[in-house]
Amino acid sequence: MATAPKVGIAPFVGATAAQVATQALLRLEGWRRPALRVLSIGFFFAAWHVATTWDMDFYVRFQNIPTPAEVLEEAVVLFGSAGFYVHILASLERIWLGFAIATTLGVGLGLLIGWFRFAEDTLFPPIELFRPIPAVAWVPLSIMLWPTERSSIVFITTLGAFFPIVLNTIHGVEGIDRQLVRAATSLGAGRLAIFREVVIPGALPSIVTGLSVGMGVSWICLISAEMISGQFGVGYFTWVAYGIVKYSQIVVGMLVIGVLGMLSSALIRLVGARCMPWLPRRMKDGT
Amino acid sequence: MTNGAAGRIEITDLGMVFGRDGRTVEAVRRFTLMTTPGEFVALLGPSGCGKTTVLNAVAGFVPPTVGRVVVDGESVAQPGADRGMVFQQHSLFPWKTVLGNVEFGLKMRGVGKKERKSQAHAYLNLVGLTGFEHAYPGELSGGMQQRVGIARALVNRPRVLLMDEPFGALDAQTRLTMQELLLGVWREVRTTVLFVTHDIDEALFLADRVAVMTGRPGQIRDLVEVKLARPRAAEIITSPAFMALKARVLAQVREESARTLSRPRP
Structure with a gap:
C-alpha cells in the first residue's frame, strides 16, 4: 500500500514480497518471547545433562546425581504405578484443605482487623506475636496437638498460608481511598453497604497478592511437614527416596512439587484476573 | 428528567476548627x-x-464546630443522597463499570435492576456518555470520568449538588467543554449547585452569585451577583460586563492570596 508501483509489474511483486516478509517478521516477533522461554528451560536441561553424564566434580559433585534420561525413565515407571498417585493426591488434598481454611480465616479476619478498630485491638496482637515463628517450627507441637497425621500437616499448611493472606488483606483494607468511602456515603450507602461495595472490592487486589504469596508458602510448609512427619505425600516420597537410595525418585519428586506449585500459582492468578476485570493486564500479572 | 425539588441551603455563623498535631487550626x-x-x-x-x-x-x-447548616429546613447531621457530591477526581469506584457507578445510589435505595438501568441510561445520555456504559473508569479520560461523577450524583435527584473543584484537574480545553456541559445539564436538572473553585473565570461563567472568600480562617468577603444572560456560551468571558466583574473579583482574590502568602503557615 505504501509503495506505489512506478513501472510495470515488478514493483507490485516487490511490494507483495515486502509485505510477506513484514508479516513473517511480525509473526516471528510474536513468537520470540515464548521461544526464548522454552529455550531457557531447554538450556537448563542441557546443562544438567552435561554435568551428570560427564560426572563433573568442581566442589559441587554430580557423580550421584541422576541424568535427565534416568529421571525421565523413573518418571514413566512411577506415573505408571498407582502408588505414586496416592502420594500426589495426599499432598493435593492437604494443600487444598489448608489453603481453603487459611483463605477463609485470613481474608475474614483481615477484613475485620483492617476495617474495625476494635477488631484490630483484640485480634491483631496475637497475630503479630505468632507471625515471626516459621510454620515448620510448629511441627512438634502440631503432632501433639492434632489427633491424626493428616490434620497436623493440614494445620502446618494452613499456618503457612494464613499470615501472608491476613497481612495482605489488612494492608489492602487500610489502603482504601477514604474519598471512595465518602463518595459511597454521600450516595446513600450505609455501613454494611460500604463494607460490601467498597471495602471488599477495594481490598481485592491486595487479597489476591496475599493468596498468591500464601500459596507459595503453603507448599513450602506442606513439603517440609511431610518430610518430617508424614507417611504419605510428595514430600514424604522424596525424603524416603533418599533413604532407600533411589536418587532418580528424589528428582521426580522435586519436579512434581515444582510443577504442582507452578500450576496452583497459575490458578490463583487466573481466578484473580477473573475477579478483577477492571485492572489492566500488567497489574494482574505481577505481585 | 425534571427534578422535583431544588434545595434551599442556609449556612449560619458556621465555624470549623480542627485539631492538628496538638494545635488547632481555624479553617x-x-x-x-x-x-x-x-x-x-x-x-x-x-x-x-x-x-x-x-x-x-x-x-x-464533617460536623460544624459552631453554627448551623440547614438544607430545606433540616439540619445536616450526616452525608445523604439528597446532597449529591462531585469530587475533584478519583472518586469513581474503579471496580464498577460506568453503569455500575451511576446505578450505585439507586441500588442503595433498593431500586430494582431494570429501573436502575433505565434511569442510569437517561443520566448517562444527559452527560453525553451513551455507549460507555460498560467501560471501567480507568479506561476513561479525566473529563469523561467527571461526567460519570456528575451523572452518578444526579441520578439520586439531589436537592443540592455540591461540587469540589470538579474540573480543577482537567486541561484548559476540556475544562471549558465541561463547564458548558455542566450549564447544559443544569438547565435540564434544576438543582441548587454549590460549586467550589479557585478559578475566577470558572466561577463567573457558571454562577448566579459568587462568594469571594478571605484567606484562612475563611469568611465571605464579597458576594458578587453575576447578572449575565443565560444560556451562556464560552464567548461571554470576553464581554465587557464579564471583564468588569472579573476585575472586581481579581483584585480581591489577589489581596487575599497575598495576605495568605505573607503569613507563616500554621
Missing part, C-alpha cells in the same frame, strides 16, 4: 450564606481558605 469563621432553590452559587477563594471545608460541612462529612 472557617462566621460563615453565613443562604441560597435560593435552583440557584448556582460559586465559592471562590485562594487555596487553603476553607472553601472545601464549607462544602464538606454541607455534605455532612
Whole structure:
C-alpha cells in the first residue's frame, strides 16, 4: 500500500514480497518471547545433562546425581504405578484443605482487623506475636496437638498460608481511598453497604497478592511437614527416596512439587484476573 | 428528567476548627450564606481558605464546630443522597463499570435492576456518555470520568449538588467543554449547585452569585451577583460586563492570596 508501483509489474511483486516478509517478521516477533522461554528451560536441561553424564566434580559433585534420561525413565515407571498417585493426591488434598481454611480465616479476619478498630485491638496482637515463628517450627507441637497425621500437616499448611493472606488483606483494607468511602456515603450507602461495595472490592487486589504469596508458602510448609512427619505425600516420597537410595525418585519428586506449585500459582492468578476485570493486564500479572 | 425539588441551603455563623498535631487550626469563621432553590452559587477563594471545608460541612462529612447548616429546613447531621457530591477526581469506584457507578445510589435505595438501568441510561445520555456504559473508569479520560461523577450524583435527584473543584484537574480545553456541559445539564436538572473553585473565570461563567472568600480562617468577603444572560456560551468571558466583574473579583482574590502568602503557615 505504501509503495506505489512506478513501472510495470515488478514493483507490485516487490511490494507483495515486502509485505510477506513484514508479516513473517511480525509473526516471528510474536513468537520470540515464548521461544526464548522454552529455550531457557531447554538450556537448563542441557546443562544438567552435561554435568551428570560427564560426572563433573568442581566442589559441587554430580557423580550421584541422576541424568535427565534416568529421571525421565523413573518418571514413566512411577506415573505408571498407582502408588505414586496416592502420594500426589495426599499432598493435593492437604494443600487444598489448608489453603481453603487459611483463605477463609485470613481474608475474614483481615477484613475485620483492617476495617474495625476494635477488631484490630483484640485480634491483631496475637497475630503479630505468632507471625515471626516459621510454620515448620510448629511441627512438634502440631503432632501433639492434632489427633491424626493428616490434620497436623493440614494445620502446618494452613499456618503457612494464613499470615501472608491476613497481612495482605489488612494492608489492602487500610489502603482504601477514604474519598471512595465518602463518595459511597454521600450516595446513600450505609455501613454494611460500604463494607460490601467498597471495602471488599477495594481490598481485592491486595487479597489476591496475599493468596498468591500464601500459596507459595503453603507448599513450602506442606513439603517440609511431610518430610518430617508424614507417611504419605510428595514430600514424604522424596525424603524416603533418599533413604532407600533411589536418587532418580528424589528428582521426580522435586519436579512434581515444582510443577504442582507452578500450576496452583497459575490458578490463583487466573481466578484473580477473573475477579478483577477492571485492572489492566500488567497489574494482574505481577505481585 | 425534571427534578422535583431544588434545595434551599442556609449556612449560619458556621465555624470549623480542627485539631492538628496538638494545635488547632481555624479553617472557617462566621460563615453565613443562604441560597435560593435552583440557584448556582460559586465559592471562590485562594487555596487553603476553607472553601472545601464549607462544602464538606454541607455534605455532612464533617460536623460544624459552631453554627448551623440547614438544607430545606433540616439540619445536616450526616452525608445523604439528597446532597449529591462531585469530587475533584478519583472518586469513581474503579471496580464498577460506568453503569455500575451511576446505578450505585439507586441500588442503595433498593431500586430494582431494570429501573436502575433505565434511569442510569437517561443520566448517562444527559452527560453525553451513551455507549460507555460498560467501560471501567480507568479506561476513561479525566473529563469523561467527571461526567460519570456528575451523572452518578444526579441520578439520586439531589436537592443540592455540591461540587469540589470538579474540573480543577482537567486541561484548559476540556475544562471549558465541561463547564458548558455542566450549564447544559443544569438547565435540564434544576438543582441548587454549590460549586467550589479557585478559578475566577470558572466561577463567573457558571454562577448566579459568587462568594469571594478571605484567606484562612475563611469568611465571605464579597458576594458578587453575576447578572449575565443565560444560556451562556464560552464567548461571554470576553464581554465587557464579564471583564468588569472579573476585575472586581481579581483584585480581591489577589489581596487575599497575598495576605495568605505573607503569613507563616500554621
